[in-house]
Amino acid sequence: MVFNSLTYLLFLFIVIILYWQLSYKFRLILIFFSSLVFYGFWKIEFIPILLISVIVDWWVAQRIIFHSNKYRFYLLLFSLTINLGLLFYFKYLIFFAENSIGFANLLGANLDPIVLKIILPLGISFYTFQTISYTIDVYRGFIKPERNFILFACYVTFFPQLVAGPILRAAEVIPQFKNRPTFSLNYIFVGARLILFGLFLKVVMADNLSVLVDSGFSMGVAYMSAIDVWTLAFLFGFQIYFDFSGYSFIAIGSARMMGIFFPNNFNFPYASSSPKEFWQRWHISLSSWIRDYLYLPLNKVKVFNRSEGGISQIVRIKGNKKSLFFTMIIMGLWHGANWTFLLWGIYHAVVISFYRLVKPLSVNLSKKVRSLIGVLITLPIMMLSWIPFRANSINDTIIMWSKIFNPFAYTWLGMRENVYLITFLVLIGFYLVYLIKIKLKPVLSHKKYISIILENILIVIMLFFVIIFFREINQFIYFQF
Amino acid sequence: MKYKFLFFFISITLSIFLLNLFLSNIKLVDNFEELALGKKNKTVWANIGNKRIHCGDLNNLDSCLKSYKDSKNKLPVVLWFGNSQLHAINQFKPEDETATAHLHRKLKKYNLYNLTLSQANASLQEHYLLLSYLIDKIPIKALILPIVFDDLREDNLRLGIKGILNDKNIKSKISKTFTGKQLIFRFSNKDMAGNETKLVDEDVKDNFENLLNKSLIKIWPLWGSREILRGILFGKLYQLRNSILGINASTTRKMIPGRYAKNISAYKDILNLSMDNNIEVLVYIPPIRNDIKIPYNLENYTKFKKEIKKIAKENKFYFFNLENLVPPEFWGQKSSTNIKKKLEVDFMHFQSEGHLLLANAIFFEISNFFKLNK
Numbered sequence: 122m123v124f125n126s127l128t129y130l131l132f133l134f135i136v137i138i139l140y141w142q143l144s145y146k147f148r149l150i151l152i153f154f155s156s157l158v159f160y161g162f163w164k165i166e167f168i169p170i171l172l173i174s175v176i177v178d179w180w181v182a183q184r185i186i187f188h189s190n191k192y193r194f195y196l197l198l199f200s201l202t203i204n205l206g207l208l209f210y211f212k213y214l215i216f217f218a219e220n221s222i223g224f225a226n227l228l229g230a231n232l233d234p235i236v237l238k239i240i241l242p243l244g245i246s247f248y249t250f251q252t253i254s255y256t257i258d259v260y261r262g263f264i265k266p267e268r269n270f271i272l273f274a275c276y277v278t279f280f281p282q283l284v285a286g287p288i289l290r291a292a293e294v295i296p297q298f299k300n301r302p303t304f305s306l307n308y309i310f311v312g313a314r315l316i317l318f319g320l321f322l323k324v325v326m327a328d329n330l331s332v333l334v335d336s337g338f339s340m341g342v343a344y345m346s347a348i349d350v351w352t353l354a355f356l357f358g359f360q361i362y363f364d365f366s367g368y369s370f371i372a373i374g375s376a377r378m379m380g381i382f383f384p385n386n387f388n389f390p391y392a393s394s395s396p397k398e399f400w401q402r403w404h405i406s407l408s409s410w411i412r413d414y415l416y417l418p419l420n421k422v423k424v425f426n427r428s429e430g431g432i433s434q435i436v437r438i439k440g441n442k443k444s445l446f447f448t449m450i451i452m453g454l455w456h457g458a459n460w461t462f463l464l465w466g467i468y469h470a471v472v473i474s475f476y477r478l479v480k481p482l483s484v485n486l487s488k489k490v491r492s493l494i495g496v497l498i499t500l501p502i503m504m505l506s507w508i509p510f511r512a513n514s515i516n517d518t519i520i521m522w523s524k525i526f527n528p529f530a531y532t533w534l535g536m537r538e539n540v541y542l543i544t545f546l547v548l549i550g551f552y553l554v555y556l557i558k559i560k561l562k563p564v565l566s567h568k569k570y571i572s573i574i575l576e577n578i579l580i581v582i583m584l585f586f587v588i589i590f591f592r593e594i595n596q597f598i599y600f601q602f
Numbered sequence: 603m604k605y606k607f608l609f610f611f612i613s614i615t616l617s618i619f620l621l622n623l624f625l626s627n628i629k630l631v632d633n634f635e636e637l638a639l640g641k642k643n644k645t646v647w648a649n650i651g652n653k654r655i656h657c658g659d660l661n662n663l664d665s666c667l668k669s670y671k672d673s674k675n676k677l678p679v680v681l682w683f684g685n686s687q688l689h690a691i692n693q694f695k696p697e698d699e700t701a702t703a704h705l706h707r708k709l710k711k712y713n714l715y716n717l718t719l720s721q722a723n724a725s726l727q728e729h730y731l732l733l734s735y736l737i738d739k740i741p742i743k744a745l746i747l748p749i750v751f752d753d754l755r756e757d758n759l760r761l762g763i764k765g766i767l768n769d770k771n772i773k774s775k776i777s778k779t780f781t782g783k784q785l786i787f788r789f790s791n792k793d794m795a796g797n798e799t800k801l802v803d804e805d806v807k808d809n810f811e812n813l814l815n816k817s818l819i820k821i822w823p824l825w826g827s828r829e830i831l832r833g834i835l836f837g838k839l840y841q842l843r844n845s846i847l848g849i850n851a852s853t854t855r856k857m858i859p860g861r862y863a864k865n866i867s868a869y870k871d872i873l874n875l876s877m878d879n880n881i882e883v884l885v886y887i888p889p890i891r892n893d894i895k896i897p898y899n900l901e902n903y904t905k906f907k908k909e910i911k912k913i914a915k916e917n918k919f920y921f922f923n924l925e926n927l928v929p930p931e932f933w934g935q936k937s938s939t940n941i942k943k944k945l946e947v948d949f950m951h952f953q954s955e956g957h958l959l960l961a962n963a964i965f966f967e968i969s970n971f972f973k974l975n976k
Contacts, residue, residue, distance in 0.1 A: 577613040
């Protein structure tokens with residue numbers, strides 16, 4: 122079930138009521154089975170695949186600690202083979218087969234295309250990364266394996282984060298389940314506010330922008346002006362941000378209602394003054410995962426064990442560029458089996474490499490000026506990275522990117538006037554909210570009643586719009602990854 | 603903490619109260635179409651006796667198809683597509699009728715059955731999809747196709763037409779055309795990597811969600827009126843934008859190249875589909891109020907008319923131009939499109955006399971084409 126549905130709200134309400142009524146042992150059983158119901162609501166056939174991942178990693182982790190180095194490694198390899206094998210089969214096999222046949226035909230073979238009907242199980246990229254991280258953490262000795270199967274299964278299948286993250290570490294979640302949180306009205310209150318905010322971002326902002334984005338990207342690249350390309354890049358950048366951060370807020374809020382704390386997954390990414398900062402603010406749990414299980418190990422650097430911080434360390438390592446490119450390509454392909462995602466990864470690797478080169482040029486500037494110039498440069502560069510993410514093909518992406526370097530492509534407008542106006546207003550609105558957060562909020566925190574009143578005015582406005590726009594018209598974008 | 607809770611619950615109550623207040627002010631508007639057209643225009647879906655012969659989209663198309671199926675002789679159908687010009691009557695008076703009703707009666711004498719489908723700001727892509735849908739359902743002899751410059755700026759597929767894409771047979775048929783491919787690619791459930799995303803057991807999920815929605819509407823009727831609320835909200839935003847930027851009904855509209863091209867492709871696909879199914883197409887440029895400066899970029903509009911005519915002729919279809927058909931006295935005004943509350947010139951919708959003129963003109967052209975009087 123999707124978060125923006127009445128079904129989910131009713132489901133959450135029932136689960137929360139039962140959760141706080143039950144004893145510790147039954148709470149875990151409730152979480153596990155309600156998570157299976159939540160997941161099975163999409164397609165019941167997906168449940169065994171999820172359970173395979175859960176059982177394999179639980180079993181492997183139990184044995185890893187009792188065996189010698191060599192055997193431990195084989196066990197880890199077994200777990201990785203199962204998890205990555207499932208991921209490869211469901212997510213990449215069609216892509217791999219099609220491209221292999223295409224390549225072979227290019228070389229002169231005359232192979233017929235294979236028709237494979239494989240449905241991608243929802244959230245597989247998220248939960249396999251989560252189970253992989255658990256087994257690797259046990260292997261590294263960061264955590265002890267969890268003996269209680271239900272407790273471990275709750276960590277992997279916990280419904281708020283099951284299908285689209287945040288991708289959390291066992292060390293962050295399992296102890297919270299073990300601590301047996303006691304009921305506090307504050308959990309419900311804060312959780313409800315987070316859910317409301319997430320729904321606002323999803324149903325009011327993202328879903329309404331999606332209409333403009335879909336229409337814009339479908340117009341045909343030949344008719345797009347350079348201004349259209351910029352506008353669509355910004356518009357989709359905001360759509361995906363509102364969509365995914367909205368999802369994350371609902372996930373965090375739902376977990377909070379059960380006394381479970383999740384770290385933030387987004388922190389105003391478009392206010393970043395460098396690519397480094399962007400990866401500390403965007404999909405933080407994924408970039409932290411990539412940092413700890415791919416990039417830092419590739420560079421033989423000490424890893425962390427938390428889903429916070431993002432890929433900030435990347436720029437500190439004078440490591441070889443190959444690992445950076447490899448990491449970003451994997452990050453791109455994690456999103457989907459398509460050349461456009463690979464291009465997206467390469468683009469980010471190039472941007473980070475370039476940033477490393479030019480960073481020393483800014484050392485003489487004051488912090489404020491550096492920050493302002495940084496935002497002005499980083500924002501459009503990051504927005505342009507969304508084009509391969511959303512464009513229909515690599516070819517379309519290249520054409521769109523090339524338009525922005527063509528001065529003659531700035532002489533007409535290819536979309537309705539509203540689209541430009543809305544993009545501009547969203548951009549202004551984003552920075553206005555950001556400034557309010559960093560400048561006004563600290564001031565208001567000392568004025569208790571004013572801040573409560575303002576907060577509640579905001580709640581009235583958000584709830585008003587959420588009720589009007591609440592409908593299950595679009596799935597969350599990140600469900601497909 | 604106690605204050606926080608108190609305020610939180612007050613906020614929730616206040617939001618719901620505001621929504622109810624908002625709704626109580628718009629109870630007079632029970633039809634979204636009416637709201638969009640403004641107070642000076644009235645939507646009229648033509649009926650002959652108790653048989654409906656003029657529909658909008660899938661939401662009510664069944665009633666028109668039923669009327670046809672219930673008719674005695676199952677006459678060949680003259681299908682008329684169009685935009686709100688066909689279902690809106692400016693300065694409506696009781697007993698006024700639309701062009702559809704007039705034409706239906708005239709054609710019936712010659713053993714032809716007129717059925718009209720019109721939607722506000724209908725794009726040719728929508729018409730293409732509707733034609734694909736109707737071809738197997740009724741025996742279409744001719745299609746009357748007005749092509750409105752304004753509507754070539756449209757590119758969306760409204761919910762009431764989008765549902766056609768759920769039909770696998772139609773999806774398979776249209777997938778061979780440019781327009782069909784575009785529509786399927788854009789409006790089917792595909793993810794960014796091009797994979798089908800219809801992962802869910804839609805029936806179970808949708809049935810449960812629908813059940814919850816219906817139950818909520820029973821408890822709280824406002825929940826069912828949210829579509830109207832959304833429409834009003836967008837309408838107000840639209841008016842606000844127009845007021846700030848000084849936009850009104852007379853403001854010149856330019857062609858939007860990408861959308862224009864897609865709609866021209868859809869036009870060609872309609873003609874090809876008709877040709878393949880032995881349907882005669884009568885293409886026309888619809889009436890527009892032109893005693894004052896029309897709200898189109900003249901260069902664009904001239905190019906548009908030439909192109910529409912050229913494509914029709916190339917495909918050996920009948921073309922005629924009715925842009926000067928309705929004299930100034932049969933046009934009118936419409937509610938303002940900005941918040942200053944003044945009336946504006948209506949370039950699209952005319953009074954009932956205009957509808958009669960339109961029906962006569964269309965009948966004249968059909969008579970010529972099919973040689974009905976001979």
